[in-house]
Amino acid sequence: xxxxxxxxxxxxxxxxxxxxxxxxxxxxxxxxxxxxxxxxxxxxxxxxxxx
Numbered sequence: 001x002x003x004x005x006x007x008x009x010x011x012x013x014x015x016x017x018x019x020x021x022x023x024x025x026x027x028x029x030x031x032x033x034x035x036x037x038x039x040x041x042x043x044x045x046x047x048x049x050x051x
Contacts, residue, residue, distance in 0.1 A: 014021050018038050025033075 014025075022036075
């Protein structure tokens with residue numbers, strides 16, 4: 001099992017699978033995150049409806 005990542009930074013940019021990254025960061029950053037921006041997959045050949 002992977003261990004939670006700890007970064008000594010006020011801002012953090014992570015590129016990866018949304019669910020996997022959120023699981024890794026959940027324990028360490030629970031209650032500390034002000035915003036998470038998740039962009040839908042790109043280059044999949046699918047259209048994503050905007051609401």
